Amino acid sequence: MSALTFDLVRRMPLRPSEQRTTFVVLTGTAGPSGEVTITVGTVPRRAVLVAAGLPEGSITHPDATKQGLIAVDELTELTVGGVTAILRRNRRSIGKKGRGIGIRLGERDYTYLSVAPCEEELRDSERGALVRQSSPLGSPKAGFAVQAVADATDLALALLLQGADRTCLTITQAAVSGVLSFLQSGKGDV
Secondary structure (H helix, E strand, C coil), X not given: CCCEEEEEEEECXXXXXXXXXXXXXXXXXXXXXXXXXXXEECCCCEEEEEECCCCXXXXXXXXXXXXXXXXXXXXXXXXXXXXXXXXXXXXXXXXXXXXXXXXXXXXXXXXXXXXXXXXXXXXXXXXXXXXXXXXXXXXXXXXXXXXXXXXXXXXXHHHHHHHECCHHHCHHHHHHHHHHHHHHHCCCXX
C-alpha cells in the first residue's frame, strides 16, 4: 500500500430510531480503499468496519450495561479478516509504551499507543510505525497517516480501534476517565 493521508468524520445519530441502536458513526474515504464506515452500536455492543477495499472487522464486548465506545479488556473480542486477535493491556504501567494495547493477530504483533497529545499510533514489532491517528480536542475529524509499509490488514485494524475505548492509553486520560465515570454513575469504574 502506498503512503496516504485521509480524514474520518464523526457523526452522532440524529433519528430517534438510530439513537437507540447506534452510539457513533465515523465515515470517510481512505484513498484506494474507498469509502470507510465504522459504526459503534449500543445494541449489541459492537463496532463494525465496512470498507470495500479492506478486510471486514469487528470489536465486541459482552457487557451490555455500559454505553459508548467498546471497552478493551480480557472479555473483548476483536476480529479482522476472519482472524481473532489476542488482546493484552497493562493498566498499571506508568509509561505510555507500557499502557498501550498489545494485539496478536495471526502471526503479527502490534501495539496501539499514545505517542503525543491527541495522537495515537499502530506499530508492528517488525515493521515499526504503520498508521498514525490524530484528533484535535473538540474536532469531529480524525486524521490518519498511513505509512507505505502498511497493508490492508494493518489499516483495517487501526480503523477498527477507533471504535474501542482508548481513554486509558495515558495516565492522565485514565484519571480523568475514572473521575468522570464515578461522577456519572455514582460508582467507580476503575
